[in-house]
Amino acid sequence: MESASFVVVGGSAGIGLEITRRLAAKGCPVVVISRSAVSVADLPGVTHLEADVTQDEIDIGSLPERVKGLVYCPGSIRLRPFHRLKEADFLADLQINLLGAVKAIQACLPGLKKADNPSSIVLFSTVAVGTGMPFHASIASAKGAIEGLTRALAAEFAPKIRVNAIAPSLTDTPLARTLLSDEGKRAAAADRHPLKRVGKAGDIAAAATYLLEDASSWITGQVLAVDGGMGALRTFK
Template identity: 30%
Template sequence: MSYSIENSIKGKVCLITGGTKGIGKECARQMAKMGAKVIVIGRYEKGLNEVEEELKLSSPESVAIKADISSLAEIKEMFLQVKNRFGTVDVLVNNAGTNRRTKAIEVTEEEWDTIINLNVKGAFFCSQEAAKLMDPGKVNKIINISSQYGHVGSSNRSVYCTSKGAVELLTKSLAVEWAPHILVNAVAPTFIETELTKELFEDEKTRKNLLERIPLKRGGTVKDVVGAILYLASDLSNMTTGSSLLVDGGWTAGS
């Protein structure tokens, strides 16, 4: 018997939030190249237009939709467009998220709401709306992008850690409730070298401190995370649900 991630993703309707840059954008690219019908969600038209044009070269039915997933009204409108265009969703990747480094004693209500609404509320209600469209006669996938900080604490990241801890238990709860036709898993990366973390890795002291915590002695790449997402999106993971796949180079194993 031949096993192939590519063959099991081909033809699927795959929706990726936060898909205009970093992990989300690369995931969209790879899924489109594998023949998936990719729906990219983002907040800014310029980035969405650029991604849509690129994806259509590999997958002509792919589309980009503007939506702020911290807003339930925009989530519902976005999924109405998805329903009208595709009728279903086979794979949802809850990738959109944000972080702010603030001492716990200084966290404001605005910071709390911004992080929790995007990282937790957005992931929950996107999952809810996707579940309504998923075919109960098929094996469907929801993949939540969590963090190593959903497993361990960190100074100046109290709200972010709270949000990712919530994502971890949301993953388990939905996996139990929605089995067997919706499999729900998480991918929990360490520090990934992207445009957003460029300054961290360029600062020698910060880079040294980070790499000392990672047994593999390097930061993660977008490719590392996308590989985990593609595995969970494929039929090769059809006995896996309620799990969190740590892509952290051993950070949490040594904590």
């Protein structure tokens, strides 16, 4: 991967932190936009920009002049029966998943256009968009909007900027802590996946890093399933 600047929104925890670590290990300058700098303070080549993308404007003047890649990681897991969901719940999921991504892309767009080679945007969907799951109405709606945004922007920005998304299944991160809070829940979640385990942050970060690299330069407009087989397979014994 060529030495260039990357922006990772939500890069100080979970999958975003793992992406930041992998980019830093490759010697890439990284700007992390998040509420806390504690976990990235000692990573070489990493600059922190404090902001809550659901509330704050992004300081465009603090962003790199040339942006090789942008990853938008913030998300939510709001699992409730449909009759218990309020309009405010749908709006909150759209705010963090869709509108925050729109804000980040618009802020970074001038820098993405200035990159020497085609730059890359990586967004996050969920397996629950393509595979109907109970209690996922709000988050699947918001992430479905992300998949639409991915394809629309991939068409609009081609050939200068590539846009792809990753659709994970349940991944062991702080965001999913309550769903994996004991060994019984963890074992049941693992058993639902054909590969018989839940995801790790590194599984998803490896895919995201690949989509940022020039090795993926002929990939755009795609939603890559990194889900332990959950979305495509049914195993019967």
